[in-house]
Amino acid sequence: MAELKAPSLQSLLESDRGSTDSLQLDFEFEGLDDVEFAIPPTDVLPTLETVLSEFEADSDVASELGVPVPRATPTPSIGEDCGVRADGRGGSGSGSIMRYTLLHGISAQLTSAAERVNAGAASACAVAAYIAVGTSHGHILNFDVTQTLRWAHQDKQSQGAVSSLAFNADSTRLLAGYARGLVIMVDTQTGDVLRELFDVITPNTGVLHVKWTSRSSLALCADAGGSVWSLSFTRKLGIRGCTSRCLFSGARGEVCAVEPLIMNSQGRHELDQYCILALATLSKYFIVTVRPRLRVIKYHALQGPADCLPLLAWHLVLIQAADTTRSVDPVIVVGRGNQLFFHQLFVANGRITLLYLRHVQLHSSLLSAHWLGPKCVASLDTSEILHLVDVRSSRELECMDMANAGLVYGSAQFKGLATGGNVSPAFALAGTNACYNSVVSRGTQLYVLGARSLHIIGVRTWSERISYLVKNHRWQEACQLALDGYIASAERPRKRAQAKERIIMLFKEYIANSARAPDYCLGSIVNCMITIGELELLWTQLWERLHNNNTELFLQHISEHIEQESIQSVNPVISQALVDYWLQHSPAKLEQLILKLDWMCLDLNQVLKAVKRHQLFRAQLYLNACALNDYTTALTELLPPLQPDQTDLGNCLLVYVSSCLAGRRFPSGDIPIEQVHQVKHDVLRCLTSQHSSASPQDELPYPYLRALLKFDTRETLNVISLAFQEQEFSNELGYSHRKRIIYLLLEIMTPENATWAEIGCLLNFIAQQISTQCLPRDKQLLERVLSYLAQENIANESARQHSERESAWHELLSSNCLVDISSDEEQLELAQRAHCYYVVENLLEKLRRYDDMLDCLIHNEARHETMFAYMERHVGIRERCIYEQLRRHLGKLLQINGEETTRLIALHYPDKIAELLALLSEQRPLLFRLLQCLNARRCELQSTQMELLLELYCNLKDADTVLEFLHSSSGYRLDKAIDIVERHHLKRAVIYLYEQQESYAKAFELSMELLQSSPADAAAKEANQIAQLLARSAQTLPEKQLERCWFTLLQYILPQQELQSITKSLLHEASQHIDLHNLVQLIMNTHNVSSSFGDVKDLLMSMLISSRQETEALRAAADTLCQNLHADFAAQRHVARRGLWVTNMRCLICRQRLYDQTQVLVLGACGHALHERCLVEVTPLQQCPRCATALPMTDDAGEAPQLSTIRLPCPSQHLFNSSSTMELGTLQLKAPPRRFC
């Protein structure tokens, strides 16, 4: 068997013929028996995916190799329970989506290649039907899906590391690019080199990318100079050739990433005719068509950190547009930094269009971004953590730490180390994080190349995730995930059926795996099965496995579901166990469950015996009625032993009887329509049966009805009256039924067997029934009822019972039922005797005898409110005699409601107030009440009435209230009031009144008296009050008197030791009103030694301060005065120094020439002038008569204003002489002239 193993790398390399060797090896073993060696049939070769999927986390092997298995790190961005849905699959089980596998076969080969043949570390890989790995020393190893090495190629041209590898669409050709610029094409079957292309790219640069396009003979190659070349392979006359053409020159922007669109849709897509390519430089990305002609479709700017390369990946995605049209179009994801942009490429109106779809932002910068299936993008960040992002929800599903994989970086190629480093600095910097050729994707798998290992990250489907969780015994998560999937598939029946099938499979796995701990995660699995409705499996498989071991938990879960009403029926086996279990633990809970379960699944024999034993009467009633269709047996069993204190049972029975008689099922639902009549009849007959089935000797007749009445007469009668409303009781026969029942009731409720209260209930009931025409007007019955109603005195009758009696009577009256047996007059008398005032009231109203209306209203406490409304309403109607009645009952009315009565009086009888007051003069409290209310209503009371009120206040209330009254009201005469108050020795009130009278002196004296007589603890307060009084009086009291008062007060206060606390504040207060000198003197004189200097100190200080302030003020005032004087003077001087000019040659008054040797008065700035002698004629002259310019006036107090003139010296003679042409000498001006014209 050793020979059957795959040929080792060593043997392949040593063999001259390369891979043909291994083929020959196969031929030699052609005759091997497949079955004997368990060789799988060759015609059904497994696909790469199926084979790789089988390496389900073979971590044992990985650990043997010494490579630690990466563990899923807890994702910080999504919580445990976050329900991310990827295509309707729940995502709550974190860590179950990504599947990690180490390809240990390939890894072992890589290790051995590096160690034995000096192949160097792995540098690039490509995955298609084969897996090709290139190494840093130029070796290429090609593996098939079983990880067997098919061939190895060694570069003999010393072209450095393999920098890039690419398989063509059908995996027949492999392109390999080298770090020194060589591109070779290899036949994948044999490993033969078909083409060696030395000069296809920019000279002296290395290859960064080689890619096949969608055209089979067209490939692309990007070099470290940033140029992109197209390689067209030709085969002319059997000679293989290649023409290369530069698509983009690195001089115009260095291309970092190249990603051709390969669709494999066999011409079904419009884009198939094009050869489309995505390119990205450090600043932009382009979508370009290469065939049929080179054209840029679209370009976008792409910003990002300088050390991050742009990332490109295509995938065909089903896109559902807003208008529900669906299309499958290629979507490109462009990544840079921590951003991912998604664009859709489609053909619209014959043009290729790029449409922006969405944008995802991650937390850290990215190394790679690849599609894993059409819904997820896997991106590796700079700290080598793999993030799985759901595109639709833009959320991170899971992440995994890949640091242990030893990821290979292609930085050396980007830096051009093999070709002398002639690359741009920006390129070299960005290239530090290059791993274009070491992370590749295929389908839903991501291949991560380590230096000596190859790793696969797969995405599990929903079903696989469940399997994974099951394998790890994470049942809870598995169930949750399964249910999520099931619920999410609600609208798609086919998917739902599949989901259900999967859940059933999960259940079977659970059954098979949980033998050792049968109740582990039981709840979730039970919930699962109930949700999908596969109950039978629960009852059979799960139950039987739990049997005898631990059914408790199971039963509890089932009970929970019954209570939530998610299941109505269980297997009888389970129901038996449930009943047994809950009988032991909580019979009450059992009752709840029974009421919610379908009775068909219960073992009636067991349950009914149990409920009877445990007195679960609700369940008993329910089961008897529903299951056995027996509505009476339970009644006959439960009724006779009913005691009045069993309220629960009693009420339950009442509800039961009521619902049966109304055709409803107990506790809910309806009785089947065909049974309703029978049930009603049965129940009624049972209730009214004369003897019970057992019929003991001492039994009273009608035991069942009697028991109910005994339990609660009122409610029983309610039930009956409800039943009377049913159809069955409304026809002719029904009336006789009613009558019969009433007679039965009367027969049962005899005074020997029932209390009066109960009989009262019954009779009220009958009265109501009669008055609502529900019972025939039977004279005998009516008489009986009336005799009860008219009873004068019933022992222990509560207010409620009495009012019920009244209302029953009233109803009978108002429905005219009693006409036949007695007249209104008789009834009036009866009612009055029975104190049924409501009835009396109605009868009076009926008889129009209004005189005593108030009387019965007053007697009836419940009608008091209506009474006032009644009076209000009828106040204007003479025959109602409201005023007379009011007068008669004034006292009582005031007692009942003073405010209302007063309101009525004040509103309607304001002129009768005096009369009414006189009426009450003997009843002082009532008088007081009336007056008080009147006063409170702010009625205009006469002063005598006010004084009367004050008098009453003094008599009836305490001093404080009196004072308050005095404060709050006016209208009394002060002197009279003082008299009254003094008579009652209410000193404070007197003081207040004195103050009101402004006789402060008297008030002060009285206050001092109070102060002197008051005890020590109250004195301080008293003294403060006096101080306040004095402060108030400061306005009116003459200063001398005020000072004297203060002195009196202080003289009393100061020596008092116990009043020390207020001395200071009092002194302060006093200092505002009296002379400080005297105050200090007083202090000095009266001050006793023990008192501290502190009290006086403040005083003295304030004296000093005030003195200083006064001095300061004086000085400031003097300053201001001086300043004002100076300013005045300056202004005056300014005015005086202004020149005067006369603009008129004639006097304003006499119209004569001015210059006639008389005194001339110039009127100021306007320049008008007049003779002084003419001034006398126009006095008083206050303004210029011509132009109304104001003239300077002297304003001496008390005298009429006079023109203030400034006498100026006459112009000098010299001046006049010099101007000889004019007779100026004769002009005697009072101001020097400045201008003449």
Place this chain on the structure above:
Amino acid sequence: MATTPRSGGSNSGAAQRPNGTSQNKSCQFKLVLLGESAVGKSSLVLRFVKGQFHEYQESTIGAAFLTQTICIEDTVVKFEIWDTAGQERYHSLAPMYYRGAQAAIVVYDIQNQDSFQRAKTWVKELHKQASPNIVIALAGNKADLSNIRVVEFDEAKQYAEENGLLFMETSAKTGMNVNDIFLAIAKKLPKNDNNQGSVIKPNGNEPTQTTNNCCK
């Protein structure tokens, strides 16, 4: 314990069972007991299920439910037995139980001619109302008191043959024919699962949880 089959719950350890039993088929049948009151329906079932006999068996209310598993050849048959109450007032309940039943045992008391007549009425009702495939057995109970019998064996036998019923005279007190009549029913019931909704066929490779050892 006088019965051959073991009660359902006493053996459920799947681990102890040899793999051979996994070939067993497992069927589940609903069986209903009918007959006049006090003919011994409950006693019959009690004898079959628990192997017990009470001289003063309480009368059943409504219906009681019991299960028993027996083994015929290599098929495990689980009976879900509804033991209905014989009293007249529970008569209306019976259709609920026999409607979905695959088998019925109509019991009469060999000392009581009326009960035999009542049994005939039940058979008629079953023929009319129950599922057409129902297997009916007629059991003349209290055979231990055959010295004071009223209903002759031959008469009943003839009636049974005419109506296509299984017939046995049984005695819950002595256990006579009790298991036999159930076994006979089990044998007569169809074991293929195409017409039985409630038959559960275990998966081929997983150990059967539902089966019990038949032979001990």
